[in-house]
Amino acid sequence: MYVEPSEPHPEIPLAGGDVTEGVVRAGDTVRRPVGPNAPLVHALLRHLEDVGFAGAPRFLGIDAAGREVLTFVPGEVAGRPRPAWIADEERLASVGRLVRDYDQAVAGFVVPAGVRPGYGVSEPPGMPPEPSYPAEVVGHMDYTPDNIVFRDGRAAALIDFDMAKPVARVEEALNAMLYWAPLGDPADADPPLREVDVPRRCRILADAYGMSDVDRSRLVEVALLRARRSWFSMKQIAEERGGGWARMWDEGVGDKIKRREAWLERNAVAIDAALHAV
Ligand SMILES: Nc1ncnc2c1ncn2[C@@H]1O[C@H](COP(=O)(O)OP(=O)(O)O)[C@@H](O)[C@H]1O
Ligand SMILES: [Mg+2]
Known part of the structure; x- marks a missing residue:
């Protein structure tokens, strides 16, 4: 149980995320509702x-209201509308x-015995199978601009580990590319990212991450599989969870995923070439 300071701080709502209602700041702490993946996330943190x-x-720890208590990470998060700097290559x-x-x-982190990673959503019928590459790390897997804190113009910290799960490393690099290259139809990109050179940005991310040659050659394949699967999983999660997930579905995230898949098919060769160019 988290022990509150003797002088309680006022709670300030934190906007920015898509789905978690009731994220607040209190002094140097953040309070968030405990999600289905919390046993894994707490061990991971x-x-x-x-x-x-x-x-x-x-x-x-957990506060008297049953919320998780995290340290507040100072810095800057890309809110909405997206700032021009999300296009910056540095x-x-x-x-x-x-x-x-x-x-x-x-x-070196091992999922503790008895902890089942995941979002607690069942696999819908018709969903294509997962990529077959074995898990290597417990990935963060949600590298949206809202989940990365910048300081002095550099990415300094990750927040929001709700999507963490064991994955192959290629999935981590792919997830960062998804939001930051970004991988999708430019018409769906945030305005600062509409006219960027996406394959070039994939390469910048791959190099900075230290992506292996083997993972580079798997990237497009895994990206396509993930796009196909995510249409099913987003639909399912919207139906099972409602809330922000249902809102995203109603706003057309399913069609956006379909356009991403088509865009990936059209740009597979260019992305592959950029990742491998010497
Ligand atoms: N530990 C933290 N330090 C600083 N800011 C945070 C922290 N946790 C959350 N925030 C802020 O609150 C926003 C929403 O929180 P987040 O945990 O990402 O929820 P969601 O699941 O809705 O994305 C973040 O985009 C960020 O601006
Ligand atoms: Mg978030």
Whole structure:
């Protein structure tokens, strides 16, 4: 149980995320409702603290209201509308390095016995199978601009570990590319990212992350499989969870995923070439 300071701080709502209602700041802490993946996330955050990884909030306990208490990470998060700086290639490279450092810090973390990772959503019928590459790390897997805190123009910390799960490392690099290259139809991109050179940005991320040649050659294949699967999983999660997920579905996220799949098919060769060019 988290022990409150004698002088309670006022609670300030934190906007920015898509789905978690009731995220607030109180003094130097953040309070969030405990999600279905919390047993994994709390163990993961403790591991990151043990290994001295500076790029994540600390887990401080559960408060009297049953919310998780995290340290507030100072800095700047890309809100909406997206700032022009999300197109900056230096910042992009810093995102790749932060993901690399996180994956290195988490490498020794083993999912505790009895903890089942995941969002607790069932696999809908018709969903194509997962890519067959075995898990290598407990990935963060939600590298949206809202989940990366910048300081001095560099990606400094990750927040929001709700999507963490064991994955192959290619999935981590892919997830960062999804939001930061970004991988999708330019018409669906945030305005600062509509006219960027996406294959070039994939390469910048891959190099900063230190992506292996083998993972580079798997990237497009895994991206296409993930796009096909995510249409099913987003639909399912919208139906089972409602809330922000249902809102996203109603706003057309399913069609956007279909356009991403088509765009990936059209750009597969260019992305592959950029990742491998010497
Ligand atoms: N530990 C933290 N330190 C600083 N800001 C945070 C922290 N946790 C959340 N926030 C802020 O609150 C927003 C929403 O929180 P987040 O945990 O990402 O929820 P969601 O699941 O809705 O995305 C973030 O985009 C960020 O601006
Ligand atoms: Mg978030």
